[in-house]
Amino acid sequence: MGPYLEIVNPVLWEIGHIAWFHEYWTLREAAKQPPLIERSDRLWDSSNVPHKTRWHLDLPDRAGTFAYMADVLARQEELLARGIDEETRYFYDLAIRHEDMHVEALTYMRQTSSNAAPSGLCGTMRAAAGGLAGDASVPGGRWQLGSTSGEGFVFDNEKWAHEEPLAPFRIARAAVSNAEFADFIEAGGYRTREFWSEAGWAWRERRAAERPVYWQPKRDGVWTWRRYRTVEELAPNAAVVFVTWFEAEAYCRWAGRRLPTEIEWEAAALGTPDGQRRRWPWGDAAPDASRANLDFTSDGTIDVGALPAGDSAFGCRQMIGNVWEWTSSDFQPFAGFSPDPYKDYSAPWFGTRKVLRGGCWATSHRIARPAYRNFFTPDRNDVFAGFRTCALD
16 A cells, blocks of 8 residues: 555555546446445545545455456446447546546656556657747737537536637747756755745745755766656756646746746647637647657657647647646636536635646546646646746736
8 A cells, every 4th residue: 555645545545446436427327326335435435535544444455446447347338338328428438537537646656656667558759859949929819718518528627618818928839848947956946035936935945845856966967866766867858847836936937937827828739820729739630649748658758849740830849748737827717617517526626726738648638638727736746747938028
């Protein structure tokens, strides 16, 4: 089970929870079947089982947990073979995407706990591509923020697309790289109070942070970091990752820049100079390995200058995949919000998190839609998060 940590779940519990979520929504809610395990809600219902309690439950062992998962899947396949209606399909879509989220979480949990790197999932797309300098200019006007009913499955906090004013802005064509972030560290950024907000400085003091969480002290002119169980040299042009919102904010103040709002991020990703909206940054075609570092195409972050085929109409690169990107926006409901059947997905977290956009290398393409709103507290540095910046105008 590993030691108790506030930011991760026990792996055995997490796998059982994935199976329980599938069962709860597709077999019990949609198909009205009785529970497969009578006490399952007391074991795996994340809305009601406190985080600390998950280390001390009488869980099925590894074999029993996987047998439960296999049983759920077999029953789902039996129902799917008979055919399901659109109302029922919603719950399958929900459960599949919930599993996608936990696959990603299990991956960054390996990093947090110094476990071995995942095997059998990842490609090795690591060719050097360098950095990418400069800003893209995005015109102002009005922007339709959020998702529409024609986009298929969407989460409740994306509903619905609504018009927002948008002032002209300039946004970096690429995410901040390791080399760029190293410049901030070497300029004394972590020790200069003026670059940090009050909450950010309190976080830095509490953690005694001097660099991103997995970076090692620079030696002989070389930056290294702990990657899973090994210490490796940092790729200078790869996107910086595992940084908090506070660190991103402080970097921006040092650089004379700022974080984009989520409206700006979405407009830069999907907008066009003639005022149209694309489905993906590059157009209508589905993501593939030439456009986006998603779906474990690589075994980690790649150079910020890679994958020019995925550029947006304004020339912004890798707005889908590689690293999640912090925005300046608080996670709040859109006007008229109402929760979907999974009521605890969004509503309990409004006002306490920051919005991230775009997905990372370990994100499923089902999750990494441009309008998908990820959300974490600003102190989280265990997730695959980086950022890009905007000019101060």
